[in-house]
Amino acid sequence: MKAIYLTGLKRMELGESRKPEIQQPHDILIKIRSVGVCGSDIHYFKHGQIGRQVVQFPYIAGHECSGEIEAVGAKVTKFKPGNRVIIDPAISCFKCSQCRSGRYHTCKNLRFLGTPASQTSNGLDGCLQEYIVMPEHSVFHLPDEYSFEDGALFEPLTIGYYSLLKSEVKPDQTIAILGTGPIGLSVLMAGKFFHIKSSYTTDLIPERINAAKALGSTASFNSNTTNSVDEILQLEPDGMDCVFECAGQQETIDQGINLLKPGGTLVLIGIPTFQRISGEIDLLRRKEIRIQNIRRQNVCTELTIQAFQQQPANFNLLKTHHFTPARAQEAFELVENYQDGVIKAFINWD
Ligand SMILES: [Zn+2]
Ligand SMILES: [Zn+2]
Structure with missing residues (x-):
């Protein structure tokens, strides 16, 4: 499968990667359809780090995404292949003291799509690739009225x-x-x-x-x-x-x-x-x-989806630019330089 690698500062390249596989009974294999380019991705692109989280090249960025389910683990009950989904990029352990106190977003063992490792935290490749595997608790149904780009917008909306x-x-x-x-x-x-x-x-x-x-x-x-x-x-x-x-x-x-x-x-x-x-x-x-x-968000994905279903907003005003994976470099440069009135740029897989 294809993946978009950050191969050095300000350099994105399309390359090959091994397709991930379902390993745990609650895992879901998702074909990525749309990825929003976030300001935090740009920090990694431009500076190679955010604070103590430093990129080791080559690196796969991206955390705002939606997709389509390709396969589900044996114990997955809420989803089946073909479902369109919103992805919460955070994977919490549900066991540490932060998780036990309800602070899943500051989980001591947190893994978050497109975030490099630091001395105190784990790293995880991002969603700028054709497929990812996520646990069931990080996956949400994308309501029919929304496009895949809308689906990728839910992550910033939850924040x-x-x-x-x-x-x-x-x-x-x-x-x-x-x-x-x-x-x-x-x-x-x-x-x-x-x-x-x-x-x-x-x-x-x-x-x-x-x-x-x-x-x-x-x-x-x-x-x-x-x-x-x-x-x-x-x-x-x-x-x-x-x-x-x-x-x-x-x-x-x-x-x-x-x-x-x-x-x-x-x-x-x-x-x-x-x-x-x-x-x-x-x-x-x-x-x-x-x-x-504010550190990202905590348990707000479902609440945000429900809130917007009651009062749909005009997501189109935010969706200003659309790129193919081969043009990822252009997408990142556009967002980095605030060019052409960009609000949110998307990289869309077929
Ligand atoms: Zn973001
Ligand atoms: Zn935890």
Whole structure:
């Protein structure tokens, strides 16, 4: 079978790999149909690492995917060959102290598609290959009304949903989302299930600002051409109940602290490329700001699928670019350089 390898920094190559096989009774063999290119994949492409997780080349990236079941293990009950599925890239052990406390996403033995090993964690090849094997608990039925690309979008959407849960935002509160790439837009889209009163958004890329408007942002600002903080505070002088930082930049962290009302929550979702972040302690302390970090998501796939089935959103606004596996290099370069108004690019297998 074919696989797309990261063979060096900024170099993707299509090559051959051995087709995986079902080994455990709860395993499912899945033919991959669509893979979304994520900002975190780009970190590996561009820098060869995220923090302590360092790529050993050649390496198979990718974790946002959907596919079709080819075969199931002897004890699989919920799925059969031919089923269209959404894949949760996380494989937890369900035995360690983190799993026993319900924190499956910070499992001590976690394996996650397209994540290299570190000193403290296991590595796992990604889904940029024709077939993968996943345990039954990481697989979910893709509802008929969704395409395979929609199916691959569910992974970032679950992060939006989980971020809202962790923010403890309440109905009729006001939020700001700083950075409306796929994750910021996922927060915006999931916000409707939490009955947010107003969602203010900022970005630097016109297409992302327009997508946020089309997806129901109360007001959407370009921080390149306007002082977004002043603009938002003019409309909401009391400030925000929650700010979702989705850019991974020091500047947006500072903006978030300025935008929050006393008692507000700063939710950090963006992945910075630098090692440390800072904040003005005078403001953080006086406003008694709570900071909530987000690590992917925990048990939100089913909840997110159900939520969107009740209120289907326009996934098409996020799906901007489509590539064949042979053009993976182009797809990654496009996303790396924020070219052509890209929001989410997909690599689709036949
Ligand atoms: Zn992702
Ligand atoms: Zn565990």
